[in-house]
Amino acid sequence: MIAESISIYLLVGLMLGIILTGVRLIIGPGFADRFVALDMMTALAVAAAALTTLITGRQEFIDIGLGLAVTGFVATVALAVFLEKKGNEQ
Amino acid sequence: MIADIIATVLLLGGLFFLLMAAIGVFRLGDPFLRLHASTKAGTLGAGLLVAGVAVAFPGNVTGTAIAIIVFLLATLPVAGHLLGRATYVSGADFHVDEDRDALKGVLPRASKSLELRLLGKGSQEQTVLNAIEAHPADKEKEPR
Numbered sequence: 166m167i168a169e170s171i172s173i174y175l176l177v178g179l180m181l182g183i184i185l186t187g188v189r190l191i192i193g194p195g196f197a198d199r200f201v202a203l204d205m206m207t208a209l210a211v212a213a214a215a216l217t218t219l220i221t222g223r224q225e226f227i228d229i230g231l232g233l234a235v236t237g238f239v240a241t242v243a244l245a246v247f248l249e250k251k252g253n254e255q
Numbered sequence: 256m257i258a259d260i261i262a263t264v265l266l267l268g269g270l271f272f273l274l275m276a277a278i279g280v281f282r283l284g285d286p287f288l289r290l291h292a293s294t295k296a297g298t299l300g301a302g303l304l305v306a307g308v309a310v311a312f313p314g315n316v317t318g319t320a321i322a323i324i325v326f327l328l329a330t331l332p333v334a335g336h337l338l339g340r341a342t343y344v345s346g347a348d349f350h351v352d353e354d355r356d357a358l359k360g361v362l363p364r365a366s367k368s369l370e371l372r373l374l375g376k377g378s379q380e381q382t383v384l385n386a387i388e389a390h391p392a393d394k395e396k397e398p399r
Contacts, residue, residue, distance in 0.1 A: 166259055167259050167260070167262075167263045168259055168262040168263045168266055168307065168310075168311035169311060171263065171266070171267075172266065172311075175266055175267075175270050175304075178270050178274060179270065179273065181274065181277075182273055182274050182276075182277030182278075183277070185277045185278060185280070185281040186277050186280050186281065188281060189280050189281050189289070194348075194370070195286060195347050195348070195368050195369070195370050196345070196347075196369055196370055197286035197338070197341070197342040197345065197347040197368075198286050198289060198347075200338055200341075201280065201286055201289045201290050201293055201338060201342075202280055202289070202293075204293055204294075204297075204331075204334055204335070204338065205276060205277065205280045205292075205293040205297055208273070208276070208293070208297040208298070208300070208301040208327070208331065209273060209277065209297075209301075211301050211305070211323065211327070212269065212270075212273055212300065212301045212304040212305065215304055215305045215308040215320070215323070216266075216304065216308065218308055218312060218316065219308050219311055219312055222313075222314075224312065224314045224315075224316050224319075227305075227308070227312075227316045227319045227320060227323070228319060230305065230319075230323055231319055231322055231323050231326070234323055234326050234327055234330070235326065238326075238330040238331075238333075238334055241334040241337070241338060242333075242334060242337055244338075245334070245337035245338045245340070245341040246337070246341070247341075248338075248341035248342065248344075248345050248369065249337075249340065249341035249344050249345065251345065251369060252341065252344050252345020252346060252365050252369045253344050253345070253363060253365065
C-alpha cells in the first residue's frame with residue numbers, strides 16, 4: 166500500500182533527474198558528454214517505465230522497460246563505435 | 256506488510272541512487288567523471304527500483320523484472336567501458352596531468368577533441384602529425 170501510494174511522487178523525482186540529464190544532453194560541450202547523458206537517460210527511462218507499471222497497475226509497462234533497456238544498449242554501443250572511429254581516423 | 260516495507264525501501268533507495276547519478280552527470284567536470292557517475296550509480300539505482308516494483312506489484316512481473324535487472328547489470332558496464340574508451344581515443348578534454356595519464360602509449364589519443372576538429376580550428380594535417388608524434392608505437396605498426 167505504501168509503495169503504491171508514494172510511487173507517483175517517486176515518478177516526479179525521476180522527472181527531476183531526467184530534466185537534469187536533459188540539460189546536460191543539450192549543453193554538454195562535447196559529443197562524449199552528450200552520449201553519456203543519453204546513456205544515463207536510458208537508465209532513467211527504464212526506471213520510469215517500471216514505476217508506471219506500479220502506478221497504472223498494467224503489467225505491460227514493464228515489458229516496455231525491457232525493450233527500452235535493449236534499445237538503449239544498442240544505441241550506446243553504436244554511438245561509442247561512431248565516436249571511436251570518427252575520433253581516431255585523423 | 257513486510258513485503259510492502261521492503262518494496263518501499265527498495266523504491267526509495269533506487270530513486271536516491273538514480274538522482275545522485277543524474278546530479279553527477281549534470282554537475283561533474285569532464286566526460287570521464289560523468290561516465291563514472293552514470294554507470295555505477297545509474298545501474299544500481301535502476302536495478303533497485305525495478306526490484307522494488309517487482310516486490311510491490313500485485314500481479315506477476317517477477318520474471319520480466321529479473322530479466323531487466325540481469326540485462327542492466329550485464330550491459331551498462333559494457334556500454335560504459337565502450338564509451339570511456341571512445342571518449343579517450345577521440346581526445347575529449349579531461350583534467351589529469353600529462354605524466355599521470357595511465358593510458359598514454361596504451362591507446363592512441365587524438366590531440367584535440369572531435370568537436371573542435373569538426374569545427375575546423377587548427378589544420379587537419381597538424382592534427383595528424385600530433386597524433387602520430389604522441390604515439391610512436393602506432394607508427395611502427397603501420398604497413399609500409
